[in-house]
Amino acid sequence: MKKSLLILAIAALADYAFGQATASQSVSLTVNMVYKISTSGNPAALTVTTGTAGTDALSSVSDNATTYSITQNFGNTVKISAHMDAALSSGYTLQVNLASTKGTSGGTMDISNATSGSAVDVVTGINKGADVGQTISYTFSALASAGTLSSTNKTITLTLTN
Numbered sequence: 213m214k215k216s217l218l219i220l221a222i223a224a225l226a227d228y229a230f231g232q233a234t235a236s237q238s239v240s241l242t243v244n245m246v247y248k249i250s251t252s253g254n255p256a257a258l259t260v261t262t263g264t265a266g267t268d269a270l271s272s273v274s275d276n277a278t279t280y281s282i283t284q285n286f287g288n289t290v291k292i293s294a295h296m297d298a299a300l301s302s303g304y305t306l307q308v309n310l311a312s313t314k315g316t317s318g319g320t321m322d323i324s325n326a327t328s329g330s331a332v333d334v335v336t337g338i339n340k341g342a343d344v345g346q347t348i349s350y351t352f353s354a355l356a357s358a359g360t361l362s363s364t365n366k367t368i369t370l371t372l373t374n
Contacts, residue, residue, distance in 0.1 A: 254278065255348070260273055274352075
């Protein structure tokens with residue numbers, strides 16, 4: 213009886229092994245270049261309200277409540293540049309500092325005169341991958357000799373490029 217069960221089991225395995233059919237497919241795979249950058253929103257209004265008597269430089273104001281995130285798979289020479297829609301008048305200074313764990317931050321960079329034709333590199337040498345939730349710091353300062361500045365909106369453009 214044991215011998216019969218063993219022969220039946222071997223016969224069933226042989227039928228299973230020789231009874232299979234297969235099919236093959238060719239799948240084409242591609243990963244294109246991906247450049248993505250986003251910000252968490254807009255910084256608070258930067259309003260200079262005070263200074264020190266006898267000093268032309270008024271007290272600067274800062275905001276570091278916003279962040280940016282990037283994803284890139286192109287190469288190690290990717291960078292982020294910054295520019296405004298229009299330059300600031302003389303006597304007013306806007307600086308930006310972008311933190312980075314994937315590249316080299318330029319530190320605090322003056323973008324007061326940076327327009328689309330003269331963007332400032334703020335992070336360089338960004339490696340492949342993602343940089344998530346990195347701090348954006350803005351500092352606005354003014355000289356008393358520049359006078360007052362009515363509320364002015366500036367559009368800051370951050371560009372991820374090789």
